[in-house]
Amino acid sequence: xxxxxxxxxxxxxxxxxxxxPVLTLTINRPDASNAIDNMVRSELTRALDEAVANRQVxxxxxxxxxxxxxxxxxDIGELVGFAPPDVEAVAQQARGVYERxxxxxxxxxxxxxxACLGAGFELALHADVRLARxxxxxxxxxxxxxMNANGSALARLQRISGNGSAAALALTGGVVTAERAxxxxxxxxxxxxxxxxxxxxxxxxxxxxxxxxxxAETKKILRLASERGIEAAAEHSPKGLARCFAEGDAAxxxxxxxxxxxxxxxxxx
Numbered sequence: 001x002x003x004x005x006x007x008x009x010x011x012x013x014x015x016x017x018x019x020x021p022v023l024t025l026t027i028n029r030p031d032a033s034n035a036i037d038n039m040v041r042s043e044l045t046r047a048l049d050e051a052v053a054n055r056q057v058x059x060x061x062x063x064x065x066x067x068x069x070x071x072x073x074x075d076i077g078e079l080v081g082f083a084p085p086d087v088e089a090v091a092q093q094a095r096g097v098y099e100r101x102x103x104x105x106x107x108x109x110x111x112x113x114x115a116c117l118g119a120g121f122e123l124a125l126h127a128d129v130r131l132a133r134x135x136x137x138x139x140x141x142x143x144x145x146x147m148n149a150n151g152s153a154l155a156r157l158q159r160i161s162g163n164g165s166a167a168a169l170a171l172t173g174g175v176v177t178a179e180r181a182x183x184x185x186x187x188x189x190x191x192x193x194x195x196x197x198x199x200x201x202x203x204x205x206x207x208x209x210x211x212x213x214x215x216a217e218t219k220k221i222l223r224l225a226s227e228r229g230i231e232a233a234a235e236h237s238p239k240g241l242a243r244c245f246a247e248g249d250a251a252x253x254x255x256x257x258x259x260x261x262x263x264x265x266x267x268x269x
Contacts (some may be wrong), residue, residue, distance in 0.1 A: 014043035015065070016050075021058035021064060021208040022201075023051055030066035036119045037075035040095050048100045058208035060104070061200060064126055070110075070136070073118020091150070094119060098152050101126040102223070105216035107207045111200040112136045112187070117175070122153035125160075125186075125230040128219065131203065132140040132178040133196040139175035160185050213248030217241070 015026040025047050027034045051057045064070045077150045079087065086154045099107060101123075110127035116138050124130055140149045140157075149170055158166040161184040168174065207215070217240035225233035244250040 012043070013037070013039045014047060016047050018057065021056060022061060023054075023057045024061040024063065024202045027062075027064040027071055030068075032075065033069040033072040033115065034064040034066065034120065035072055035075040036094075036095060036123070037078045038090070038093065041097050044097050045100060048097070048104065051072070051106060052104065057106060059204045060106055060108045060208075061111055062108060062123070063200070064113070067114060069115040069117075070112040070124065071117070071120025073120050073142070082135075091185075094122070094150060096154070098122065098150065102152070105212070105219060107215055107219070109200065109204055109207070109209075111196070112178075113196065118142050119150070122150045125156045126152045129203070129207075131154050131188040131196070131200055132181060132190045134178055134190055134192050136178040136181070136187075136190075137175050138169075138178075138181045138186060139173065140170050141173040141175070143171060144173035144249050157186075193217045211244065211248045211250065211253065214244050214250065217243060221247070 011028075013027070013029055015028050016022075017024050017026070020251060025044065027036070028042065038250075044124055051060060072257060074090070079090070082090070107129070108127040110124040110130045112124055112130060113133040116124055116132075116136055118139075118141060121140060122137050129167065142149055154166065157169065157198055160166075161169075165184050168175070176184070176186075178187065181187045182190050221233045221237055221240060224236055
């Protein structure tokens with residue numbers, strides 16, 4: 001399978017590489033524990049917009065360089081000395097990245113190793129699926145230095161883990177292990193050091209092989225359910241299924257299954 005590097009400079013704060021239908025976006029600030037600054041947010045915005053325009057991209061993996069951290073959060077050095085309007089502008093820029101992630105019809109996998117804290121955790125919460133390496137740890141320590149977390153991230157955290165656990169994480173600034181995060185539903189799987197990368201690639205490959213229309217409709221139904229409730233999701237569902245046949249390849253895939261060409265239960269988790 002061919003690999004295309006769309007950002008040649010390996011010192012870029014965001015590396016963008018495509019292997020077939022899978023696009024990997026890698027936060028590349030290992031010397032700063034992959035802290036997220038203005039440049040990272042700008043590059044993420046650009047890369048996500050390009051992914052939307054590129055019909056060859058069927059799945060996105062969001063990860064980081066190095067072994068110590070997915071991201072320790074916002075770049076504190078960038079925030080120190082900012083006036084309140086500047087801080088608000090940073091938060092609005094982060095919100096724009098999160099909204100782009102939420103609106104994408106392409107499945108997004110966050111591959112998390114090491115520290116996943118603050119804005120890094122917020123970013124991961126906006127992925128569709130989160131896979132954690134055994135050494136990963138999660139938290140929102142901003143409260144310890146007088147800052148609140150992003151609203152959409154807190155809403156997602158609350159929806160995933162429940163109000164009690166979300167409040168405990170957000171109001172104490174505590175950090176939980178990958179195992180505890182799995183128990184809270186924050187990650188779908190925890191892999192050992194040797195198994196982590198193969199697990200990520202296997203899942204990404206599987207999701208990229210799915211019908212783009214079916215994936216888009218499934219993501220839309222999930223979004224409707226979370227934002228407008230069960231009735232809105234149920235109302236749209238029949239139209240979504242019809243689109244899977246009209247614009248997607250549901251009929252062809254069903255015919256292949258009937259012909260013995262594919263096992264519908266051969267999924268990867």
